[in-house]
Amino acid sequence: MSEEPVFVRSRWGTGRYVYNHRSPVGLALIVLTSFVALGVLFGMRAQSTWSESELGDAVREGVQALEGKRHYTSLESDHGLLITEAMRESGIGPRYGVDTRQGEGGAYTVSTEDTDSAYCVRITFTRDDQPPVVFPGAADRPPPGPDMLAFYLSHATVSEGRCP
Template structure:
């Protein structure tokens, strides 16, 4: 038992003024390819959206690894520098961990305490409170080196 549409070609020339070939919806294989293409495109869009936001677990791992990286690297300050805003360094350290997307993290310095940062990310409901304590190591000329002691709490600041 054969139908007329089984003899239709899978690809036909476009009727929109171009010379390209398109799937033929009158052929069962062409129709299946159209549906499959739409499903694949939808799946790709969903994957892109899901991978563009942080999960709570990704943020937690990234913040912990960033805290370890900040502690491992000495920081150099000028002699007259009383305060350093570590927000940028925190963001870079989180990005270098490789967890989550490479954007969407905010490290906001708390107004009432200059060494406390609230870390949030797009898509994550969790917030982390990072406290940085500077321990002086040595002074050379106009610069001094400090070691950072970093603690992280799983809460808003």
């Protein structure tokens, strides 16, 4: 058995204790710590990247969550954030890294940097005529135009591939 201590004071002027590479236990701890650190880094990388199946599952779950959901929005808004938020709420995949590109007619191409696949999500809105709060004079106002905020119900569909 070696008489070398497992920990020694650092000679770099900090006065802290460090693993002693001359001790067999200290050397084993140095090697073990390196492997644990690498495992943690690889695990973090795996949790922060999208896989093909995760993206597909998250898009489908997000579209299901959007179906019939009530939103306070305008028809002219970019609704890509609604898709991203619905995917995030599904709990599938990382919480970030989704790219939604707006196309024509309420179509959004959903993809990530980590995958080669893309999905076309189409969102349409119908007017929700039951606002949660009735305020004086609401019946006298005209219906909102496409750029005015109002309550709408969303309807969403998904297909594989980029939107045309």
